[in-house]
Structures are given as C-alpha cells and as structure tokens.
Amino acid sequence: xxxxxxxxxxxxxxxxxxxxxxxxxxxxxxxxxxxxxxxxxxxxxxxxxxxxxxxxxxxxxxxxxxxxxxxxxxxxxxxxxxxxxxxxxxxxxxxxxxxxxxxxxxxxxxxxxxxxxxxxxxxxxxxxxxxxxxxxxxxxxxxxxxxxxxxxxxxxxxxxxxxxxxxxxxxxxxxxxxxxxxxxxxxxxxxxxxxxxxxxxxxxxxxxxxxxxxxxxxxxxxxxxxxxxxxxxxxxxxxxxxxxxxxxxxxxxxxxxxxxxxxxxxxxxxxxxxxxxxxxxxxxxxxxxxxxxxxxxxxxxxxxxxxxxxxxxxxxxxxxxxxxxxxxxxxxxxxxxxxxxxxxxxxxxxxxxxxxxxxxxxxxxxxxxxxxxxxxxxxxxxxxxxxxxxxxxxxxxxxxxxxxxxxxxxxxxxxxxxxxxxxxxxxxxxxxxxxxxxxxxxxxxxxxxxxxxxxxxxxxxxxxxxxxxxxxxxxxxxxxxxxxxxxxxxxxx
Numbered sequence: 001x002x003x004x005x006x007x008x009x010x011x012x013x014x015x016x017x018x019x020x021x022x023x024x025x026x027x028x029x030x031x032x033x034x035x036x037x038x039x040x041x042x043x044x045x046x047x048x049x050x051x052x053x054x055x056x057x058x059x060x061x062x063x064x065x066x067x068x069x070x071x072x073x074x075x076x077x078x079x080x081x082x083x084x085x086x087x088x089x090x091x092x093x094x095x096x097x098x099x100x101x102x103x104x105x106x107x108x109x110x111x112x113x114x115x116x117x118x119x120x121x122x123x124x125x126x127x128x129x130x131x132x133x134x135x136x137x138x139x140x141x142x143x144x145x146x147x148x149x150x151x152x153x154x155x156x157x158x159x160x161x162x163x164x165x166x167x168x169x170x171x172x173x174x175x176x177x178x179x180x181x182x183x184x185x186x187x188x189x190x191x192x193x194x195x196x197x198x199x200x201x202x203x204x205x206x207x208x209x210x211x212x213x214x215x216x217x218x219x220x221x222x223x224x225x226x227x228x229x230x231x232x233x234x235x236x237x238x239x240x241x242x243x244x245x246x247x248x249x250x251x252x253x254x255x256x257x258x259x260x261x262x263x264x265x266x267x268x269x270x271x272x273x274x275x276x277x278x279x280x281x282x283x284x285x286x287x288x289x290x291x292x293x294x295x296x297x298x299x300x301x302x303x304x305x306x307x308x309x310x311x312x313x314x315x316x317x318x319x320x321x322x323x324x325x326x327x328x329x330x331x332x333x334x335x336x337x338x339x340x341x342x343x344x345x346x347x348x349x350x351x352x353x354x355x356x357x358x359x360x361x362x363x364x365x366x367x368x369x370x371x372x373x374x375x376x377x378x379x380x381x382x383x384x385x386x387x388x389x390x391x392x393x394x395x396x397x398x399x400x401x402x403x404x405x406x407x408x409x410x411x412x413x414x415x416x417x418x419x420x421x422x423x424x425x426x427x428x429x430x431x432x433x434x435x436x437x438x439x440x441x442x443x444x445x446x447x448x449x450x451x452x453x454x455x456x457x458x459x460x461x462x463x464x465x466x467x468x469x470x471x472x473x474x475x476x477x478x479x480x481x482x483x484x485x486x487x488x489x490x491x492x493x
Contacts, residue, residue, distance in 0.1 A: 020074055020144040026055040027073040031088035033061065033081060035185030035478025036198035036246060037178055040079030040109060042233075045174040047133040053140060057177040060092060062184065070099045075143050077106045077136060083213075083382060086111035086407055093123035104143045108132045111407070113163045113217050114384050118404050120158045130163030130217055131203065163217050165204075170226055173233040180240065185478035187244040187274070189300065194274075196476060197237030198246045201230050201262055205250040207280065208388065209305075210318045211345060214250055216386040222254050230262055231269075238270055244300075245275040246476065252277035256287050260294070267297040276341075276476075278303040281321035284329040291336035300474045301339040301371075304329065309362060310355045313348055316394050330366060339473045341371045347380040347422045349398035349413055353454045356421065360447050369464065370472045373479060374442040378429045380422055383409040421453040433479045440464045 020026060028045060030038035041057045048055045056073075058066055070076065076096055078089040093105050106126040107119050113129025120127060128135040139159055186193040202225065204218035234245060245266065252259050259277070266273060275298050284291070284304060291299075308314050309323045321329075326342075333340040346359060363372050384407060389395050400410035413419050425446055432442040444462045451458050464470070 020140065020147060021053055023054040024056045024069060024072050026053055026075045026077070026140060027058055027069060028055050028077045028079065029089070029092060030057075030059045030079045030085070031061060031092060032085040033079075033198075034248075035061075035476060036196060036248070037175070037181060037184050037237075038079060039173075039198060039200055039248065040081050040085075041178060042173045042175045043170075044077065044079075044108070044133050044136055045176070046171045047137050048140065049174050050171040051137045051140075053137075059179055060088070062179050065092060065095060067099055070096050070103070073100060073103050074147070075104045075106065075140055076100075077108055078112075080107055080109040080111040083111060083384065083407065085109075086115060090119075090123060097123060106136065106139055108136050110213055110217050111384070114213060114386050115407055116160050118385075118407075120160060124158070126159035126161075128161045128164070130165050131168050131223060132161075132164060134168060135161050135164055165218065165221055167223050170229045172229065173236070175233075175236055175240070181237070181242055185476050187474060188472070188477050189274075189474035190471075193477070194243035195241045196244045196246055197234065197240070197242030198248055199230050199233050199237075200248045201225055201227075201252065201259055202249045202254055206254045207251070207320060208318065209320070210316070210389045210392060211307075211381060211383075211387070212250075213384055213387065215388055216384070222250075224255050224258050227258070227262055227265070231265055234266055234273075235269070238273070243273065245273055247275060247277040249278065251280050251283060253279040253283040253287050253290075256283075256290060260290060263294060263297045263299070271298075274298045274300045274474075276301045276303065276474075278305075280304065281306060281319070281325050281329045284332055285321075285325060288332045288336075291333065291338060295337045299338055301341050302333055303341045303343060306342040307345045308348070308351065308355065309358055310351065313350050313355070316348070316350055316392070317345070339371060340368070341473075341475070342368065342376075343379075344372070344376045345379050345381050346377050346425075347413070347418065349381070349395065349411055351413075351418065352415065353417060353421070353450070356418070357450050357454065360443075360450050363443070364447070364462075369440055369443050370470075370475070372443075373475070374429045374432055374439055374446065375479060377443075377446050378422070378425045381411070383411065385409075417453050421449065424449050424453075 028041045030041045033040055038059055045055050045057060058069060078093060080086045080089050096103060096105060104125045105123060107124045108128045110129060112127050116127040126139050181195040185196060187196050202222050204222035205214045206220060206222055208215040208220050279302055281304050306326050307317060307319055309326060311323050314322060330340050344359060346356060363369055383389055398411045402409050428442060428445050447458055447462060
C-alpha cells in the first residue's frame with residue numbers, strides 16, 4: 001500500500017484547467033479480455049463513480065483508438081489482466097503519449113504488477129495491481145490534487161504501488177458506456193448463437209501452479225466478491241440481452257459454497273440462463289458430487305487447465321494433478337452431462353514430440369476436437385517477470401534472457417524440431433483464425449504437422465464429420481487465448 005517515488009526525468013507539460021470530475025477527463029481502456037465485455041472497465045468504473053468521478057470507457061478490442069477522446073483526457077487507465085492485453089496496452093500507451101503528452105497514464109491489473117519497473121521506465125506514470133480498485137481511485141485523487149495546485153499531472157515523479165492483497169468493499173458494477181453485448185463473442189450451441197455476459201465471483205487463486213501469473217501476484221490468496229454485487233451485475237447483463245453467463249474466476253471451485261449459492265440464485269431468477277466456468281482438474285474430482293447440481297442449474301461446459309499428459313511436465317508445473325486424473329475428470333464431467341473444454345500448454349522445455357503427438361491423439365480419441373480451440377495446440381510456456389518458475393532448477397538449463405519488449409523470458413527447447421513445430425503450428429492456427437476454418441480441418445493439419453516433425457505420416461487416416469453435418473459442443477466464439485502470443489494485427493494500434 002506504500003507509495004514508492006521513482007525519479008525519472010521527463011519533460012514537463014502544461015496541465016489543463018478542466019476538472020478531473022468532468023465526463024471524459026478520466027478514460028479507462030480495455031485492450032483484450034477474451035472476447036467478453038470487459039470487467040476490467042466495469043468494476044473500476046463502479047469504484048470511480050462512487051468516489052464522485054464520471055469516467056468514460058473505451059474498449060479498443062472492439063473499436064479503434066478514439067484519438068479525439070484521448071486528446072481531451074487527463075487521466076488514462078489501461079487494464080492489463082493478461083499477457084495479450086499487456087502487449088496491446090503498451091502500444092496503445094505509446095500512441096496516447098504522442099496524442100496527449102500531458103495525460104497521466106496508469107496501468108492496472110495483474111500484468112501491470114508483473115511488469116511495473118519496465119512500464120514506469122517507458123510509458124507509464126503509475127502502476128497498481130492485485131485488488132487494485134481503491135488504489136486506482138487514490139491515484140486519481142493524487143492527480144486531481146496536483147492539478148488543483150497547478151502542478152503537472154505527469155512528469156518526474158512516478159507512482160508504483162505494491163499489489164493490494166486486502167479485501168475490498170465493492171460498489172455496484174458500472175457498465176455505462178460499454179459496447180453492447182452484440183459486439184462481443186457469442187455462445188455457439190445447437191446451431192444458434194446467444195449473447196454472453198461475464199462476471200467474476202472470486203479473484204486470485206488458492207493454488208500456486210508455477211507457470212501461472214496469478215500466484216506471482218496473489219501468493220495463494222483469493223477473495224470472494226459479495227453475492228449481491230455479482231447478482232446485481234448479472235441482472236444488468238440480462239437486461240442487456242445476455243442469455244449465457246461466463247463465470248471468469250481463475251477457479252470457480254476455490255469457494256464452492258459461494259459459487260453454488262450464486263448459481264442457485266441466478267437460476268431461480270433466470271431459469272433460462274446457461275453458464276460455464278473454469279475449475280482445476282483436482283477440484284473437478286474433489287467436488288464431483290456438486291457437478292450434477294451445476295448441470296441442473298444451467299452449466300453446459302467447464303474449462304479446465306489440463307496442460308499436459310506427461311506426469312513429469314505436470315510435476316514441473318506443480319499442477320496438482322496427474323495424467324490419470326485427467327481421464328478421471330473427463331469421465332466425471334461427462335457423467336454429469338456437462339461438456340469438458342481442456343486447455344493446454346502444448347510446448348514446454350520438457351515436452352517431447354512424442355508427448356505432443358499424444359496430446360493430439362488424445363483430443364481425437366476422446367472426441368474433443370470441437371472442445372479444444374486450435375489455438376490451444378499452439379500454446380508455448382510463457383515465463384513473465386516474477387514467474388515462480390524462475391526459482392526452479394528444472395527450467396534453468398533452457399532459460400534465456402528477459403525479452404522486455406515481449407514481456408517474457410526466452411527459452412529454447414533442447415530438441416530443435418520442437419521449436420520448428422511450434423512455429424509451424426502457430427502459422428496454421430493464425431491462418432485458420434483469419435479464414436474461419438473448420439476446427440476439424442485445422443486439427444487435421446496440426447496432426448499431420450506433428451507426425452511430420454517426427455518424420456512420419458499419421459498411422460491412421462483422419463475421419464470426422466463435415467462441419468455442417470455434426471453437432472458441435474457448446475463454445476464461446478472467441479478464437480484466441482490469454483496466454484497465446486498476440487498476432488501482429490492484434491497489437492497494432
């Protein structure tokens with residue numbers, strides 16, 4: 001909670017006389033939040049509104065940067081909940097600085113905390129992370145105070161706050177000014193598309209998976225958002241047309257009683273609503289008896305970070321589950337009448353070509369082609385600054401230097417064929433996204449590329465029903481993923 005001044009010489013700029021409480025003087029920007037209406041704007045806007053401010057929301061994932069808006073802003077907050085958002089946000093901040101040199105730029109969110117020093121050295125005036133909303137309001141007040149004393153609101157003094165890990169009192173979420181749900185990813189199910197709302201019932205995580213950025217900020221803690229705040233926000237999104245809710249918690253079963261109460265109340269008020277959530281493999285096993293209840297309340301699919309089928313890799317990542325647990329969890333979820341959508345870290349320094357092919361064949365044999373977005377088979381282990389992996393001996397033989405522009409530590413696979421395969425799969429996935437290719441066709445190409453890396457052809461031909469003739473599992477239509485490297489098109493501003 002302490003303010004740490006960092007002296008950096010920057011040119012001083014004449015400040016504007018307009019009040020920071022005028023509409024548009026504060027602009028909060030979302031760069032990317034997995035295709036849903038951004039909680040990274042709606043939640044802090046509620047805090048700012050309660051404090052007497054009138055912020056404007058600007059989501060550049062669905063709209064181009066509004067240069068006229070930026071030129072009038074005095075404070076710009078950039079939401080950075082994930083790697084892709086951080087990469088886009090840095091480019092956006094550089095453009096904002098060009099358009100409005102005197103504007104105070106604050107980065108907030110998990111990846112802001114992980115990359116604080118670099119941001120302060122380059123494009124940011126302040127940084128907040130963890131449970132950041134009250135700190136964000138406090139920085140706005142500081143900027144307002146400097147302006148009231150006729151002092152520059154950007155300049156030589158930078159503000160870095162240590163991530164707040166104290167429980168907050170949440171005001172109502174404010175979705176005023178956000179783009180309509182029609183602008184975002186849809187639920188595709190039974191040949192129809194439905195509008196999707198998004199809420200987070202908890203923040204942080206109980207667990208410390210080594211490759212995950214959350215433990216580097218939250219250190220095994222999580223915080224429940226009050227039920228009345230969540231339910232009020234769901235009501236607002238239903239009024240906006242939501243027919244499906246994504247519970248975006250890192251793990252919806254970190255607080256299973258809390259989660260179940262919210263799902264029950266939501267179903268009581270809106271029995272037509274469906275929903276999805278994310279949970280660890282070990283929690284799907286531990287709380288298996290709850291899954292039929294979630295099914296009855298409207299759950300149609302569950303996302304789970306499987307990551308690998310190699311027990312050594314799972315141990316190196318400290319995932320808390322085994323290969324055998326993966327098969328068991330899929331059986332449990334299916335027995336409950338819910339679809340499983342596994343996610344993967346398909347490329348690590350310890351993953352062999354045989355391991356990769358095993359993942360590809362697992363997806364085929366378990367009838368999961370329509371449950372695994374092709375981008376999942378291109379995910380390469382991301383090691384951001386402050387990653388807990390950096391302390392582990394197992395990663396050190398492969399670890400290179402920090403690529404600060406790319407916001408991760410570089411690493412090389414001991415088998416050059418794996419790095420070549422990664423590049424090939426990345427091209428296939430990006431091309432598929434640009435052409436809206438049938439996922440089954442993309443999978444076929446990935447499978448062929450995987451065997452080719454081993455100097456072989458697939459032992460059995462690939463057979464799958466045509467896209468138009470098969471009943472696909474429910475999915476959200478956003479084709480990308482938080483840990484995937486952003487494309488050139490995504491990061492261009």
